[in-house]
Amino acid sequence: MRDLDREETYLVDRQGLALELRDLVGSGPVPQEAYPAPFAALAYGEGHFAAKALGLPDWTETGTLFLLEGGYDLGEASAMGLLAESGRVRVVRVGFRPGVDVYLPPSPLSPYRYLRFLLLAMGEEKALKEVDEALLAERRRLTPEVPLEENPAKFLAYTLLERLPLFYSPFFRPLEEAAQSLFARIGKSLSLTPPFSALEFFLTGLEARHEQGDPLAAVLLGGGEAASLAKEILETRVDAIAEVPLPEGSRLAQAMALWYRLAWTAYYLALLYGTDPSDQEVLERLREIT
Amino acid sequence: MRDLDREETYLVDRQGLALELRDLVGSGPVPQEAYPAPFAALAYGEGHFAAKALGLPDWTETGTLFLLEGGYDLGEASAMGLLAESGRVRVVRVGFRPGVDVYLPPSPLSPYRYLRFLLLAMGEEKALKEVDEALLAERRRLTPEVPLEENPAKFLAYTLLERLPLFYSPFFRPLEEAAQSLFARIGKSLSLTPPFSALEFFLTGLEARHEQGDPLAAVLLGGGEAASLAKEILETRVDAIAEVPLPEGSRLAQAMALWYRLAWTAYYLALLYGTDPSDQEVLERLREIT
Incomplete structure (x- = not known):
């Protein structure tokens, strides 16, 4: 198995996505004028x-x-x-x-x-400041120089290796498909999201007798009553459960901090699979035809 | 393999879900008074x-x-x-x-x-009439007495057997999670839905080198340009593709007719897996505690 604490593991990151991840806060275009509300x-x-x-x-x-x-x-x-x-x-x-x-x-x-x-x-400069602070707080624990035992993104990536992740985020459901997109685009990896009635789905959909496939790993994002119930249901139905508690901050900062954690996790997962975490050329072609 | 054209296959349907499916149109409570708009x-x-x-x-x-x-x-x-x-x-x-x-x-x-x-x-009696007509038109081809070669729900169930279905419905995206729920609750079976950027997900998420699991079967619901692009992308990435064209009728009637087709398909899939298509007791307990 590849070792995320060794430099040679990072050679597959040919386009330097780690740098883009590290320097994300404060990047991107800024508005040059004022726009009318609403x-x-x-x-x-x-x-x-x-x-x-x-x-x-x-x-x-x-x-x-x-x-x-x-x-x-x-x-x-x-x-x-x-x-x-x-x-x-x-x-x-x-x-x-x-x-x-x-x-x-x-x-x-x-x-x-x-x-x-x-x-x-x-x-909304104040709301952005809260988001940026939450991301910077995450970053301190997530970059490649932070070793496995102190790095929750590296740890989660090892948990998900060779497993099919199932994302559940009752505190903010859109985070699930955002995670699915990150794991596909960066991790080059398949993952699952539950439908609206998630707890029912966990009770009925995970016991198909034909399941000979990858073992499932549930990722419970953000805690709360629904996540606790999901954990109880999933304990006997999946191979591994990872709980990611809510970080500090506003609700928006919490959602973005979890998204950032998942982006780093998808990055490490790509490295563990020995694949380049950056975009493939094929995405360029999709953009051209659509 | 179990045979959907033989009576003994239907013995696992102990609570008679086939009857409920067949008699669905026109069932359920009706309003006893007028309600104010909006x-x-x-x-x-x-x-x-x-x-x-x-x-x-x-x-x-x-x-x-x-x-x-x-x-x-x-x-x-x-x-x-x-x-x-x-x-x-x-x-x-x-x-x-x-x-x-x-x-x-x-x-x-x-x-x-x-x-x-x-x-x-x-x-909206007129809209309901259109929905009911579309469901009745579907029903003529979907009930157990219609043999496999004339029954698209039986046929689709065989296609999905021992595979992991991936639902994509660009004409009405909420149908995907409705399908996922039907397949879990009736078919007792796991299935996948793509995130918002579905075509990108198909391009990047289905090539994970660790995939040793169930072969994927894409179910493209309803046609259109996005479904054609999805078919092109998925052809080399999944084990089977099933296309379900849009039935006749209003947009609402089309969505409900596809939903009904999928309900029958999930029913037949449960039979093929030899499992009771009706609700398990465990759902009752979930309702009590939530």
Whole structure:
């Protein structure tokens, strides 16, 4: 098994995703002007989690609509943008699509940058400061020079190795699919998310007698009553359970800190599988055709 | 392998779920009075898909709030009900929780019944008629007496046997988790749903080198450009692809007809695994403690 505390393990990180992960806080474009309230965000791809985390509506009749073009939208984004502009709404296009107002290059770490841009654009500097502090606090324990026994992301990556992760985050459900995306794009790895009625799913869906596959590892994000019940149900049904308690801070800071922890975990998992954690060329081609 | 065209295969259906499936159209409670518009629905468990399919908001300041108590809510439903009642809103509690206004017993097939109740309560008889016609059209091809070669649900069940289904429904994404719930609760079987950026996930998440598990079977629901792209990506990455085209009818009728097809498929899959497709007692206990 590869050793995350040895330098040679990091050779597969050819494009230096570790540096981008380490220097994430404070990166990304900043708004160059003031935008009128109220705010809404219609978000695709990498912008999706930021819009969810802020709880922004996806449409407004006045004020500013941020069109987050961070992934394929099959023409929907520009259609919606034209529709909004025909009314009394200022449309601000942010992302990596041609003709955007604010360019934000593709990266698996862009969800933080969309969030940062939105918070600054809405004048929410204080909320951003809380998020940044929570991420910096996480970072102190998550970088490659922090050895396994003091590094929860390295530890979680070893727990998930050769297992199929199942993410459950009752305190903020959208974090589950954000985790699934991080593990696919960075970890090059398959993972599972439960449906709306998650506890029922754990009770009924994990006992299929045909299961000869990878052993499941449940990752319970954030604690609370539903997570405790899930743990009780899952104990006899999965191979391993990892509990990640809520970090300190505002609800938004907590969600983003957990997201950041999972990004590091996906990074370490890629290294353990001996695969490059950065984007493959094939994603570039998908962007071109959609 | 068990044979879905032989009577003995149906012996594991001890509680007769096939009859409930066959007689689903027109079943369930009907409203006994008129409710004031506008309408909203706050939905838990079995009520969730109906509220999503109708695109109802989950809160309103006037009119009627339907509180669909069809699953665990950890006390949230009654808190929200009290909050709504303190304003100018009529609250109608529907479900299987103690003290509901309209009782709807637990069943994996209840999503249809919540939908039917809501449509009747909102005076949408025409929309319900379209849904019912689409379900009856499906039923003609899906019941046990229709042999395999003419029965798409039986056929799909054989395709998914001993495989891990991956549901993708770009025309209506909530159908994916509804399918995952049906396959868990009726089929006693694990399945996967993709995150928001599904095409990216298919490109990056399905090539993990550690995959020694069940072979994946993609189920593409409803067609369209995104489904075609998914098919192209998935062809080299999964073991089998099943395409289920959109049936005739309104968008709502199409979504419900696909849901009904999947319910029958999950039923046949349970039989192929030799397991009872009806609810296990353990779900009863979950309801008691949540």
